[in-house]
Amino acid sequence: MRAFIFPGQGSQKVGMGAELAAASAAAREVFQEVDDALGQKLSAIMGEGPEDTLMLTENAQPAIMANAIAVLRVLEREGGISLADKGDCVAGHSLGEYTALCAVGAFTLADTARLLRLRGLAMQAAVPVGEGAMCALLGADIDKATALAEAAAQDEVCEVANDNDPGQVVLSGAKGAIERAVAMAKDLGIKRGVLLPVSAPFHCSLMKPAADAMDEALKRVPPQPFRLPLYANVTAASCTDPEAERLLLVQQVTGRVRWRESVLAMKAAGVDRFVELGGKVLGPMVSRTVEDVTVTSVVTMADIEALAKEL
Known part of the structure; x- marks a missing residue:
């Protein structure tokens, strides 16, 4: 097929x-x-x-x-x-x-x-420019990415936007929460987090x-x-x-x-x-x-x- x-x-x-x-x-x-x-x-x-x-x-x-x-x-x-x-x-x-x-x-x-x-x-x-962001998590499966999103949110929106493949997940949400997620990624066993050059936080609430x-x-x-x-x-x-x-x-x-x-x-x-x-x-x-x-x-x-x- x-x-x-x-x-x-x-x-x-x-x-x-x-x-x-x-x-x-x-x-x-x-x-x-x-x-x-x-x-x-x-x-x-x-x-x-x-x-x-x-x-x-x-x-x-x-x-x-x-x-x-x-x-x-x-x-x-x-x-x-x-x-x-x-x-x-x-x-x-x-x-x-x-x-x-x-x-x-x-x-x-x-x-x-x-x-x-x-x-x-x-x-x-x-979302006004500058208030949202997205990041790619490399070496992250969906469970690790979900745990990171929850930890980084801190009362702001931080959600899994794209579950692309077994080693790449994208998070989307408020700029502060996404920046925290990038900083915290290695602490949760994720290879690294990379901010994406996007103009809005797609695929989130x-x-x-x-x-x-x-x-x-x-x-x-x-x-x-x-x-x-x-x-x-x-x-x-x-x-x-x-x-x-x-x-x-x-x-x-x-x-x-x-x-x-x-x-x-x-x-x-x-x-x-x-x-x-x-x-x-x-x-x-x-x-x-x-x-x-x-x-x-x-x-x-x-x-x-x-x-x-x-x-």
Whole structure:
């Protein structure tokens, strides 16, 4: 069985999509459609920067999605590959869940771009800049990370945001609590804690205003039936019902990204091939989480051509 997976924030970089756009009309059409939907030349920011503009959450989220969907469209059109025929399920990390839903027909490309722009703006607006923070814990399993979050909180928000793989967990919350967590990490047997260069504390209870904004947006633009099951971040379980998924997307804004558990659940369901489209971030996480699987990350035209031959 094969799962197609889609990366989240942090995989953006200046130059993303430029090679694909130069080589493929299918990719150019994706970038143009996203530009038109947003009323902005996002593709130019992706290709040329400036970096600080691309890194803004409201730009990074639709950019990462557009890049992954461009890879998918080139694969489908020029490789003659149908995701629904070649895949058994999909999943995405944080905003990547929206990309996955776009890939299987739950959202149009234009609606996905607009939803992610709104999501990025709402998440940024939920907490004043400088009041929230996130840190990555290296060499930490979920139990150690949870214990550290509880110890560092001291009446402030400090929560597990991403359970990425057996040795990497991300905490999110109030700046003071996250700084305490970094300082205390080694005391709890964690290799080290590293502050992340993010502009807001994603996936924690401080994001409640953003969850409310997405609840309203997803009532106006709800997911439609999708062609393959999706493993949702907040449940680490397969979902096929559009209304259930709408509610899960709202919960995802404040909820934990249970990526490690999602990978384990897909493996338990029989998935032995994972294909990451549009990034090279999730593949290593999968490899650190499960054994006896094939992991492929697809970004360039050469990657796409190689995958098309394999499929």
